[in-house]
Amino acid sequence: MKLSTRARYGLKAMVDLALRYGGGMVSIATLANLQGISDAYLEQLIAALRKAGLVVSVRGAQGGYALSRPPEEINVDEVLQALEGSTAVMDCVGTKGNICDNACSCSARPLWLKLQNRIDEVLRNTTLADMAEDYKQQCIHMQNKQNPTEARG
Amino acid sequence: MKLSTRARYGLKAMVDLALRYGGGMVSIATLANLQGISDAYLEQLIAALRKAGLVVSVRGAQGGYALSRPPEEINVDEVLQALEGSTAVMDCVGTKGNICDNACSCSARPLWLKLQNRIDEVLRNTTLADMAEDYKQQCIHMQNKQNPTEARG
DNA sequence: CCAATTCCGAGCGATTTACTCTGTTTTCTC
């Protein structure tokens, strides 16, 4: 049930790119520093995102990465799909349509379907813009911490 | 994101027990045959369910297992919790309340929380009785297969 | 007693995860 660290780091890197969207290319080193992980590792994750067409890259000095589309047009499902291969809780209810032999006599299938639907609903209806916005709001609250009467609630 | 086969087999075994609830003890051998897995393996899964108090056992000849409560009173969340240890998509949003150091500055946390809520909603609102009922309905449809005008739609 | 059954824990091969390392190619800047 748990999401991999690939998904976690990769998605957060995408939010970082969303926050910098329109501001030119961002290097692996910059993104990796933001999360405190190695360049080499993040490189792998970004590679998957690039192959999925979610980010574009420019090679050479002053090169780097940027979102291929505005953050409003990239949803979390696409990102996790690219990083994890699939977001299916069970192979038989994935987008690849892998049906198992005894699907129609499986006592658990209705549950998997319902669960997958709810998950997909969240993942497809959340965009990188939403996440970036949430994050910016969160930062405002943190700044208000010195003035706690405003921050809580 | 994927559920383990532990969860799959274990949950289906619980539905099998739900279907036989009130009818005495069911042996591992019987349950294992229903799913075509080895006795030894299912034994492990059932052990976890027993330790969680979801099934009761009787040792010795004519012994076996039964649900500890009526199927209406056992929800899927409890079952998966027992089998997988946790149903959390991310440690920081699990029932154990493992909070990560930088939770309040995490750009992904709001998403994890929302996702986990939707998942928990499904898992907590689905009981073994619901699953058993769905299954029985499914069987009726399958019997109608020889008479397809009734079955589909 | 004996057979059926749960209970217990060790073990094990295969896969996956979370990385690192080394090297190549591209492109900007001086």
Place this chain on the structure above:
DNA sequence: GAGAAAACAGAGTAAATCGCTCGGAATTGG
């Protein structure tokens, strides 16, 4: 054109997890 800064590629690897087996001990009905 040289050199540095970057993306790109793919192999390797230690540790964890998964899916499952095995052997044996304890319990109980007949």
